[in-house]
Amino acid sequence: MGNELTTEDQNAWNLWSETRDADAGNVLIKKYMPLVSFHVQRISVGLPRSVSKEELNSLGLMGLYDALKKFDPKRDLKFDTYASFRIRGSIIDGLRKEDWLSRGTREKSKKIEAAIEKLEQQKMRNITIEEVASELDLTPEEVYTTMNEHFFANVLSIDEQLNDQEEKEGSTYAIRDDKTAIPEEKIVKDELIKEMVEMIEQLNEKEQLVISLFYKEELTLTEIGQVMNLSTSRISQIHSKAIYRLRQSLEKII
Numbered sequence: 001m002g003n004e005l006t007t008e009d010q011n012a013w014n015l016w017s018e019t020r021d022a023d024a025g026n027v028l029i030k031k032y033m034p035l036v037s038f039h040v041q042r043i044s045v046g047l048p049r050s051v052s053k054e055e056l057n058s059l060g061l062m063g064l065y066d067a068l069k070k071f072d073p074k075r076d077l078k079f080d081t082y083a084s085f086r087i088r089g090s091i092i093d094g095l096r097k098e099d100w101l102s103r104g105t106r107e108k109s110k111k112i113e114a115a116i117e118k119l120e121q122q123k124m125r126n127i128t129i130e131e132v133a134s135e136l137d138l139t140p141e142e143v144y145t146t147m148n149e150h151f152f153a154n155v156l157s158i159d160e161q162l163n164d165q166e167e168k169e170g171s172t173y174a175i176r177d178d179k180t181a182i183p184e185e186k187i188v189k190d191e192l193i194k195e196m197v198e199m200i201e202q203l204n205e206k207e208q209l210v211i212s213l214f215y216k217e218e219l220t221l222t223e224i225g226q227v228m229n230l231s232t233s234r235i236s237q238i239h240s241k242a243i244y245r246l247r248q249s250l251e252k253i254i
Helices: 007-019 022-044 051-072 080-096 103-125 131-137 140-170 183-201 205-216 221-228 231-254
Strands: none
Touching: 007 022, 022 051, 022 080, 051 080, 051 140, 103 131, 103 140, 140 231, 183 205, 183 231, 205 221, 205 231, 221 231
């Protein structure tokens, strides 16, 4: 995502910063809309199909506009970086407020987790997605999709609890230095990183490549498909399978 400023862009920034000129704001919105599309694409992975990308785009656009209003060009910070936090935060907050994970999906995820526990106890080993699907008379794709949706819901829930806790702690006026790592926290973090590296190394070559391109290089699924000469839907399947396997492994060590 290039952030080169044309003369028109710079003029728009000057006008917007000084007078909040509406036309200048529209120019900047148009320039940075690819940022919204980028984060919508990343967040929509694993979400139910009932959540429309138009809705996510609207939430992202609100975040972009909020970033334009609050950004201080005098600070030593790139707008792309600042706006990304605002856009992603706006989308996540919007998802939190909606009960987008249907009751049917919640019930299905409980059945899947029960089946995994049952089969692992019976076979005394890690269970394949195909075995879970067969046990519940589902397709492997249904199992992948359900577990990814449930995993994302849990991430939102945990994130919300942490935010609530931070707000409560904030009421006591205690200031935490987030830049200073507590020794115990650093040890735990280092151990988790080591475990995650080992888990990723256990994925097959295609899964490792998709994970690397998506999370490290920050390519979209479509761009990864072009790199690997595969369809976007196939890349999505590989990504879902990799995340599912990582999730299973991670739950065993936490």
